[in-house]
Amino acid sequence: MLNFLKKSEYVLGLNARNLSYLRPSNSRRALRIADNKLLAKRILSKAGLPVLETYGVISSYDDLKNFDWNNLPPTFVLKPNRGLGGEGIVIVYGRREKEPRPWVKANRKMVSIEDLRDHIRNILEGIYSLTGLPDAAFFEERVKLLKLLKPYSFRGIPDIRIIVYNSVPIIAEMRLPTEESGGKANLHLGGIGVGIDMGTGITTCSIQRDRLIEYVPGKRVPLRGIQIPDWQEVLRMAVYAQQATRIGFLGIDIAIDRDKGPVILELNVRPGLAIQIANQSPLKDRLQRIKGLKIKTISKGVKIAQDLFGGEIEEELEGISGRRVIGINEPIEILDANRNRHLTMAKIDTGAYRSTVCKNLAEKLGLNKVISRKKVKGALGAEERPIINLSFVMDKRLVSTETFIADRSEMKYDIIVGRKDLKRFLVDPAKNVFMKKPKIL
Template sequence: MPGVLGINARNLLYIKPSLTKRVARILDNKILTKKILSAKGIPTPKTFSSVSSLRELTEFDWNELPSSFALKPNRGFGGEGILVVFARKKERTQHFANVGILDPASWRIMRIFGKRTLEPAWIKADGTAIELPDIKNHILNVIDGTFSLGNLPDVAFFEERIKILKLFKEYSFRGIPDIRIIVYNSIPIMAELRIPTKESDGKANLHLGAIGVGIDMESGITTHAIHNDRAISYVPGSRLVLRGIKIPGWKEILELAIRAQKSVGCELLGADISIDRDRGPIILELNARPGLSIQIANMAPLRERFERVRGLQVETVKKGVKIAQDLFGGGLEEELEEISGKKIVGAREEITIHGTGKERHITFAKIDTGAYRTSIAKSLADKLQLTHILKYKKVRGALGKEERPIIDLVFELDGEKVHTEAFIASREEMKHDVIIGRRDLKKFLVDPTKNLILHK
């Protein structure tokens, strides 16, 4: 059985047991969800005001709204029915009325035919204007239940727009990128950065045309990117590389996702988290029916990951983060090696030194980018009979000037055979018999954090 999660299995095996009546009541109601999260001290976007009836709409004070907001259906799903505006268009009404170009009757006639009128207006994601009557009409459709689950009557609410992080600004078209984290059994399972495009109208929903970028669970660094379920390397229409973006505050984001899941008590959840320039990570929305494209963006199967953590006891939020990072992280290194064609080594690596004959000696070497040449301890060189001195060279060290012999040295580092000339030095006082210098590290990248846990 393949480890990839399909819609059938998602609905029957994971959503159905997780989506109890209580959970559905919370998650299918965005305002209620936000209330519950806030009560637990979890940051969510501010709700400015809501409209639930025609009466409330006619009495609504439009001047109270800030110039930028998101208008959402309370029971909407899949990003539908969401209207995002970025700025208020300058008032033209007064000006035209004063000049007296048009009388009110003509305005009304023009409006019936959808012509540009002189109503207050806001600017949408694609740069076009949306006028007050359009927004009112949209709210009426929301109240009628056009966008709600089961087309039930609904409430429209105005929400604060997150202030975009500088890091994301160049990648995103108008909207705010968010991070979708799938949490199951209090453990983050898979994550994806979702970047709005012009096509998606400033929304971060993949099926509307947003970009999805997989994220390494351990480091919070992006890996593969997809657009409309197809692999891409750059933001469409640009040369911006999508892999290798490091999400700031990754651990904090994972913790937030787990805390959100615990507060609503839902076993499976898609948490949408955005990073506000001032407030930091914020829960935008919680989704009981997360989409499956995230598997393509991560090139990893969800079902297999679910099964690995099913039934695990996770006592604390921190533990959940750790399990996620250990189980589902990593793998990024191999990929980096693939791209750069260079191997990644840590600060301390096992090497195999070739003796004069068939002799092989295995030892740990210190990787030292501060040194130019590789050095080997005299005791070890003697033992391996590497005594044929090629030449002497003067070195300036911390201990003053010194003349050191140079020998031929062949060693293997991470499977790579390196043929070099190395110093012989007295290293009796040192922990490592060998240090490897820059000259022999051209085929490698050094990651000082690698192997750390291994040798503690």
Template sequence: MKIVSPWKLEREGVLGMNGRNADYVLKYNRRKFYPRVDDKLITKRLALQGGIPVPELIASVRFNHQLRDLKRVLDGESEFVIKPSQGCAGQGILVITQREGDLFIKPNGATLTLEQIKRHISDILSGLHSLGGQPDRAMIEKLIHFTDAFEPYTYQGVPDIRVIMFLGYPVMAMTRLSTSMSDGKANLHQGAVGVGLDIGNGRPLRAVQFDRPILKHPDTGNSFEKMSIERWDDILLIASRCYELTELGYMGADVVLDREKGPMILELNARPGLAIQAANGTGLKNRLEQIKKLSESRATPEQRVKIAQELFAVA
């Protein structure tokens, strides 16, 4: 096991967990704005008000007795996602991609009955997946039809693009691709692959799994080099516009690309992880400091994206 001296990390501008919490999360994110990102139903409402595209909500469930209507609500729906409104780290998300009569089929082929889906929702309502274990609401969303661009690089699952936003400027981005090891989940510490993206043009920079560099997707065997992401500027723009919605200075925005509807905000995070640095092969600190220096002017989201692209473009 190799370790590196803290001075070298400092020189590279690597942001540690303590540094993120003390110097950015605690300083730039006001506690009272947290519900805006911790509760996905609030995020969705704010986004709709601000005209930012989000996945369509089929229904939200607050009480157990509402489950009696579930059969009617899901009538005709064969592709949907059930998730806790206040879940964290992708917990409690149930994806249904197909339906055969009364059976619901998950992406990995496993089937669920309506009863099992009800129990999953009931677990969500009692707070099993929420941050502090407090009672929660469940949301049922339409499934996103992902663009084919990621197809060669992902094993099942939901490829999304994480953009770190500081004071409304996109500072770093990566895409998270699920693997068989991550069980089809785009969760980096479960073994999903993170591919760093050039803020300038969305081209891949390098890829990591468990914070260690890799060259090819472990399941599909495709090299990431040729990957290209469409509508990159739009992706950065909707992420950037979230700053006005949430007023959180340091934030991670998760963007998904729908085949027809284009980029949509999936969720926002007030304490985004640090693995993005490994995926980009560079530390966050220097970029954050650069933004701090210019933040005096009141720039529009479009201007912010442009400034950030000029500052952080690699190629």
């Protein structure tokens, strides 16, 4: 029980979200931007970020009277500018050729110009707006569903919600529209929230109505293990959007269009907290680790997020396979003659059988006692190389082996680790790509 209370301190609740994160970092200006979809779009597209095209804006009865309905494409989305929770949105998928040329909705119902006028009048009256104040309506390009995500979504478009704080993506989830949510991707209406591993962009746990689920409701389609395309790009866009809007704590909704790739759908200054359940990971802890960091570039923010908050998939893999997941460049500790540890970077080379260590390094560590010799055939011809005993610790595992020594003073890495010593590891070429060589010896 005491443990439970202590652990609960890592979870972000509504009180703490509002008081500690929304208030200090989000000004009135921020609220104005995020609650006004058209303004947000203008700011984002000015910053060069991809947003959905606006076909037309109607902000008064005059606009409505003079609106040219013939300019609308056969498929579009009609939205209230200050709408909340996906209310008041009309989506049409095509237009009939026969007069009076109505549009067609997802449920095959017809929508005439007169219907749209009615709906727009309601929007102008402010029925769907946050505060009930008069609102504007606008027509927007419809996102085209990615084939990859088709089996997972009911009618609507899934989007990716990323919470960015202090230029670092903190947590991410994919929101899937369901039959229960009426084709909307909002969790409180019954949409599915799918946690995403920050490091790889692969989905992990899923929830519907705050409860963990494994499959798409009513289907045997597992929600785990979906690779979000363009993951790096999505993260970069989210960080850039936060910087461009200068909103300290921001939820960014990104959809992936079949043709255009990632586009920013919407900004949210009060992102919901169920995202913690979808990721089975507490937010407060993550936020505290990021607070006060000085992030200079977008890449840095993305990298920190991937390094700090990624790894769920890896842990799972390690759990199943009993092996450690390592990258192409991996820090390792070599044990010298006195069993002291010396840190260096190793190149993981699955093309080589036996590991090779630099002659100079081996001498320095007192490990140059040759136990045998072996001939190796390489591109440069056959060569006989000495073999020594060597022990090293890689990703917390001790490996005792026999390695070649060779002159590697001209090479970037002092040691190459070959297949013979990799049997207890899995190599992921996407991991640690940017890892810098630590200062050694």
